[in-house]
Amino acid sequence: MTENELKKLLEDMTLTEKTEQLVQLNGDFYGSSEELTGPAAAFHLTKEQTYRVGSILSEHGAAHLKEMQDKIMSAQPHHIPAMFMADVIHGYKTSFPVPIALGASFDPELVRKTAEISAKEAAAAGIHVTFSPMSDLSRDGRWGRCMESFGEDPLLNSKMSAAMVTGFQGDNCGEKGKVASCFKHFAAYGAVQSGRDYNVAELSERTLFEDYLPAYKAAVDAGAEMAMTAFNTLDRVPCTVSKKLLRGILRDKMGFDGVIISDYNAIGEAVIHSAADDSRDAAKKAINAGVDIDMMSECYVNNLEDLINSGEVSEKVLDEAVMRVLRLKNKLGLFEDPYKDASEDDEKRIIGCDEHMAFSRRSAAECAVMLKNNGIFPLRAKKALVIGKLCESGEILGFWSFFADKSKTVTLRDALTQVCADTEFEFIPSDTADEKVLAAAGNADAVLLVLGEDQTFTGEARSCTDVSLDDAQKKLFDDVISVNPNTAVLLFGGRPLAIPEIAEKAAGILEMWLPGTAGCLGIADIISGKVSPCGRLSMSFPYCTGQYPISYSAFSTGRPKDNSVKGYIPFLSNYMDAPNIPLYPFGYGLTYTSFEYSPVTLSTAELTMNGSITAGVTVTNTGDKQGCETVQLYIRDLKGSVVRPLRELKGFKKITLEAGGSADISFEITADMLRFYGIDMEFAAEKGDFVLYIGGDSSTENSAEFKLI
Numbered sequence: 001m002t003e004n005e006l007k008k009l010l011e012d013m014t015l016t017e018k019t020e021q022l023v024q025l026n027g028d029f030y031g032s033s034e035e036l037t038g039p040a041a042a043f044h045l046t047k048e049q050t051y052r053v054g055s056i057l058s059e060h061g062a063a064h065l066k067e068m069q070d071k072i073m074s075a076q077p078h079h080i081p082a083m084f085m086a087d088v089i090h091g092y093k094t095s096f097p098v099p100i101a102l103g104a105s106f107d108p109e110l111v112r113k114t115a116e117i118s119a120k121e122a123a124a125a126g127i128h129v130t131f132s133p134m135s136d137l138s139r140d141g142r143w144g145r146c147m148e149s150f151g152e153d154p155l156l157n158s159k160m161s162a163a164m165v166t167g168f169q170g171d172n173c174g175e176k177g178k179v180a181s182c183f184k185h186f187a188a189y190g191a192v193q194s195g196r197d198y199n200v201a202e203l204s205e206r207t208l209f210e211d212y213l214p215a216y217k218a219a220v221d222a223g224a225e226m227a228m229t230a231f232n233t234l235d236r237v238p239c240t241v242s243k244k245l246l247r248g249i250l251r252d253k254m255g256f257d258g259v260i261i262s263d264y265n266a267i268g269e270a271v272i273h274s275a276a277d278d279s280r281d282a283a284k285k286a287i288n289a290g291v292d293i294d295m296m297s298e299c300y301v302n303n304l305e306d307l308i309n310s311g312e313v314s315e316k317v318l319d320e321a322v323m324r325v326l327r328l329k330n331k332l333g334l335f336e337d338p339y340k341d342a343s344e345d346d347e348k349r350i351i352g353c354d355e356h357m358a359f360s361r362r363s364a365a366e367c368a369v370m371l372k373n374n375g376i377f378p379l380r381a382k383k384a385l386v387i388g389k390l391c392e393s394g395e396i397l398g399f400w401s402f403f404a405d406k407s408k409t410v411t412l413r414d415a416l417t418q419v420c421a422d423t424e425f426e427f428i429p430s431d432t433a434d435e436k437v438l439a440a441a442g443n444a445d446a447v448l449l450v451l452g453e454d455q456t457f458t459g460e461a462r463s464c465t466d467v468s469l470d471d472a473q474k475k476l477f478d479d480v481i482s483v484n485p486n487t488a489v490l491l492f493g494g495r496p497l498a499i500p501e502i503a504e505k506a507a508g509i510l511e512m513w514l515p516g517t518a519g520c521l522g523i524a525d526i527i528s529g530k531v532s533p534c535g536r537l538s539m540s541f542p543y544c545t546g547q548y549p550i551s552y553s554a555f556s557t558g559r560p561k562d563n564s565v566k567g568y569i570p571f572l573s574n575y576m577d578a579p580n581i582p583l584y585p586f587g588y589g590l591t592y593t594s595f596e597y598s599p600v601t602l603s604t605a606e607l608t609m610n611g612s613i614t615a616g617v618t619v620t621n622t623g624d625k626q627g628c629e630t631v632q633l634y635i636r637d638l639k640g641s642v643v644r645p646l647r648e649l650k651g652f653k654k655i656t657l658e659a660g661g662s663a664d665i666s667f668e669i670t671a672d673m674l675r676f677y678g679i680d681m682e683f684a685a686e687k688g689d690f691v692l693y694i695g696g697d698s699s700t701e702n703s704a705e706f707k708l709i
């Protein structure tokens with residue numbers, strides 16, 4: 001339709017119809033019974049009304065959605081098709097590694113491709129919009145949703161968010177095999193206090209702008225069609241009713257003109273937050289703040305019409321919201337073809353096809369992070385004992401695997417048996433080891449202990465106060481390592497775990513994350529040596545839970561402690577019982593080879609405001625195997641009108657080098673990269689001295705200095 005035709009349609013619609021376009025209901029409303037029961041009954045809707053809403057949540061399957069679309073279009077006075085939206089976060093039927101793992105790939109193209117495949121599968125199943133990417137920055141592993149974040153760094157998060165949007169939407173979400181992308185949760189949901197889900201976020205405006213907003217902005221700039229509000233309050237206002245945030249920052253400052261949807265019942269929850277008197281007041285505040293679609297609360301459906309009639313909400317505000325929804329439907333091509341790509345044939349052909357399974361395998365291998373290796377990997381043992389109940393668990397896909405085809409999940413046991421043909425494995429799927437098991441462990445050439453957390457430990461509302469292993473797993477490790485020092489730990493999980501004892505004593509540690517449907521095959525590729533590990537931590541692994549929140553991008557304090565000095569020093573900024581630095585820093589990860597960096601060279605040590613300088617290093621593969629290195633660029637601004645972080649990631653390049661090979665890697669530095677929110681909240685670079693680091697992780701000391709003049 002043309003813009004004029006859409007406007008004409010809007011003019012023709014009654015107030016009720018307009019309101020209905022702004023309502024999203026889930027599958028509970030569409031059962032076979034004529035009566036709505038349970039929570040659905042609380043919305044006081046007739047069954048007929050439920051078929052007139054503008055969008056539906058979490059329903060999927062081509063045949064089912066075509067039938068629903070028919071019903072909706074015949075119930076609709078103007079036969080407006082519905083949008084079907086769902087959480088396709090790390091895959092639809094074929095699961096990919098969870099986002100914290102995807103972040104660890106440091107490979108935006110890989111991440112784009114996972115989204116492209118997910119979109120193909122979801123589109124064939126009739127889905128039009130996915131609630132992804134989650135662009136929330138996370139520096140707190142207590143928060144179960146850190147699993148859905150690309151990690152602790154604004155630049156990495158931005159690159160990955162943009163890559164996902166591009167993967168889902170391509171150039172145009174209306175094209176075949178594409179879905180519209182809804183980034184979330186605006187804003188700063190990842191900063192919930194104490195890592196407790198739904199808790200308040202208390203941030204300075206500067207931290208919000210510098211660290212938390214860039215990834216959402218990257219999603220906007222990549223063309224994301226939708227944005228979702230966050231559950232939390234920010235500066236004491238629930239994000240979902242914050243005009244300052246939604247109209248002021250998201251629309252006006254960031255230039256977002258797509259559809260804004262609330263999170264699930266978040267408008268209703270404004271009342272519980274005590275930010276609105278009742279659901280009517282909440283509806284008024286949300287629509288005036290800029291929320292177009294009400295996901296799963298009864299606030300809009302029961303109050304918007306009345307609010308317009310009473311003049312408390314202007315019809316112009318309503319019309320703008322409805323127009324945005326109609327425009328998105330139009331972009332998706334639904335007025336021409338309301339089923340879009342829904343096709344039973346395509347579902348059969350595309351979903352879970354060999355290509356998708358192969359990419360699931362490959363992406364898990366690229367995301368896994370080798371944390372320690374005393375030579376146990378690649379595994380050359382003739383006989384290995386694999387202990388741990390997770391070795392045959394299928395619960396390794398991640399929280400958002402409700403749609404996944406579980407029948408295709410490859411367990412670690414299956415994968416090791418299939419891929420590591422030169423090793424004879426014995427599997428003990430238990431987290432306890434009796435004397436017999438310990439005797440077998442003592443006699444094995446190597447032991448692989450499968451520890452960590454399955455997918456039920458991370459995700460929404462899965463916060464915890466202790467990110468170390470549970471007592472049974474700790475004891476299992478102690479028992480086994482005492483009989484066989486050639487014991488490596490394979491870690492599953494969606495959060496960084498505090499494992500200082502394991503880091504000290506294990507012969508090797510491989511972080512596998514929650515690797516997805518065929519992911520364990522990729523893990524086995526690493527264990528067998530077919531593939532060299534190349535993942536780098538997207539979140540610091542803490543020494544202990546009490547270090548949270550933690551990031552490499554910290555500040556000096558007035559009494560800094562020199563981290564190379566061990567132990568507690570009174571009256572300095574440090575802990576009595578733990579170091580300040582994490583166990584494994586951001587950007588860290590080992591490979592099957594070693595790399596050497598030349599000192600950093602600069603084309604000139606003076607950068608002008610409009611100029612650029614080139615910073616370079618020569619990276620050499622000094623080992624005897626081909627390997628992949630993630631070359632990372634960090635910059636420290638030595639002085640500013642406000643205190644500046646000790647370092648910030650400003651670029652990264654992933655390179656593959658043959659044994660003995662070397663490459664010259666360079667980064668172009670411009671003043672734009674040095675901008676920050678100064679004392680007057682102006683986003684600008686300030687003249688002065690900078691240190692630039694290039695190395696293999698965030699703790700590198702390979703540096704050079706330059707001046708911005």
Ligand code: BGC
Nearest residue numbers: 057058087131184263264460
């Ligand atoms: C989550 C969102 C999700 C929505 C719809 C909410 O509980 O916070 O991330 O998109 O549910 O399933």
